[in-house]
Amino acid sequence: MRRCALVTGASRGIGRAIAAALAREGWPVCVNFLERREAAGELVRELREEGRAAMTFRADVADRAAVEAMVRAAEEELGPVELLVNNAGISHQGLFQDTDDGTWDRLLAVNLTGARNAIWAVLPHMVSEKRGCVVNISSMWGLRGGSCEAAYAAAKAGLIGLTRSLALELAPSGVRVNCVAPGCVETDMVRVLGAETRRMLEEETPLGRLGRPEDVAEAVAFLASDRAAFITGQVLTADGGFTV
DSSP states (O other), X not given: OOOEEEESSOSXXXXXXXXXXXXXXXXXXXXXXXXXXHHHHHHHHHHHHTTOOEEEEEOOTTOHHHHHHHHHHHHHHHOOEEEEEEOOOOOOOSOGXXXXXXXXXXXXXXXXXXXXHHHHHHHHHHHHHTOEEEEEEOOHHHHHXXXXXXXXXXXXXXXXXXXXXXXXXXXXXXXXXXXXXXXXXSSHHHHTTOHHHHHHHHHHSTTSSOBOHHHHHHHHHHHXXXXXXXXXXXXXXXXXXXXX
């Protein structure tokens, strides 16, 4: 039966690894991007060369109309979206009192409202078919807070609340909603912190290293699979023990 996975923010880092892992588990994948068209296209070419079904779609997840257009396009080319991974996100480091309205609003619009927009767009099909899976990508900072990352942490904490609430609301319809909370992962978002900070984060992580995007992708693939058929409303941390 035709079905597909939509991964937002999938042109690089964690999102790219998630899209690749899902494609290799048999999911036709829609690779969402906003700015990095070339990187998204490169991923899709790689997957197609492996015989996987994949497509790209440019959309700002904060724009509800654009998200709805993306879901329609994915349905037409790949099949109904039965797996949604809300990975698109942006970060900001700075004192809370120095975070202006525009920065605050944009972080919440992408990191939290973007997930809401995507869920809203895919939900009618999932509910009507009484099946489907949503995996939201939060952060360990959404669990414990982060100094100088108040807006980011607030949005990621909001994703956890959204996950748990929708899991309860949608369980009677057969739709599962879970969350993965990555720790410090080797991505552009962490590299900008500088080598010294990264070494400190490695030392603070019980497993003694930063995560790899593939570590998070494997957690998502598990939650999306039938192996997790009785799991909903959960937050799976992939942080090397950082928040233990």
